[in-house]
Amino acid sequence: MKEIEDYIIESTYSFTSSDGLEINRRIGMIVHNLFTCRRGFAGNVVEIGAGLGNTTIHFLKTACSYNKKVIVIDPFEDFDAGVFGGYLYDEFLTTIESEVESKQECLILYREPSQEKGMKNKLIEHLPIAFAFVDGIQDTVENVLSDLVLMAELDTKVICVDDVNSNNPKRKKIVSSAVFEFIKNHPYNMVENINPKAHIREAYIIKE
Numbered sequence: 001m002k003e004i005e006d007y008i009i010e011s012t013y014s015f016t017s018s019d020g021l022e023i024n025r026r027i028g029m030i031v032h033n034l035f036t037c038r039r040g041f042a043g044n045v046v047e048i049g050a051g052l053g054n055t056t057i058h059f060l061k062t063a064c065s066y067n068k069k070v071i072v073i074d075p076f077e078d079f080d081a082g083v084f085g086g087y088l089y090d091e092f093l094t095t096i097e098s099e100v101e102s103k104q105e106c107l108i109l110y111r112e113p114s115q116e117k118g119m120k121n122k123l124i125e126h127l128p129i130a131f132a133f134v135d136g137i138q139d140t141v142e143n144v145l146s147d148l149v150l151m152a153e154l155d156t157k158v159i160c161v162d163d164v165n166s167n168n169p170k171r172k173k174i175v176s177s178a179v180f181e182f183i184k185n186h187p188y189n190m191v192e193n194i195n196p197k198a199h200i201r202e203a204y205i206i207k208e
């Protein structure tokens, strides 16, 4: 059996573009490998910022078959569209409909921002958390950092952060600064040596 770091590196060699759909499938595959790797990370999956549900559907496929939960945190259009991007809850539901129909108990949804007071206590009910995909509000270093710290406080084993290597230079600077700041102060390591020939947008951070 392999370590999750090997799976992460290998999986980036099977994908060649930074196309969103490739990223969705890659992250879904990594979560699948998380449950089967040598260290066997048993636990639930958290997604901060689910948008149209294109990654959520992969999480549901895998996690539910291992009897794990997928916890989605996203205010969708309940909040200012200018700030939150205006992703529609109905569109999210349409994407995941086929998976959720038979596995409703697998999806836990909080239609609130991750920074909402009390979010940590809500998530404590779903420990242990094996994997978190941090893809919510990324407009300041503080916002990204607060999501990472929240997941670290819940002892999350693997954190995936989107846009660390974004095509948008401003976004890339904000998210990567947050990740480096986080690693300096928390017992997590970033998976290095990911396929240098492919444009891999996200980064994976693993608890030591």
Ligand SMILES: C[S@@+](CC[C@H](N)C(=O)[O-])C[C@H]1O[C@@H](n2cnc3c(N)ncnc32)[C@H](O)[C@@H]1O
Pocket: 024, 048, 049, 050, 051, 052, 053, 054, 055, 056, 073, 074, 075, 076, 077, 083, 084, 085, 086, 087, 112, 113, 114, 115, 135, 136, 137, 138
């Ligand atoms: C780019 S989309 C997520 C895409 C999705 N993860 C995927 O892989 O397809 C960003 C989402 O973050 C949500 N969002 C923005 N601020 C948030 C916050 N503070 N907490 C949780 N979600 C947030 C937005 O509503 C939007 O749906």
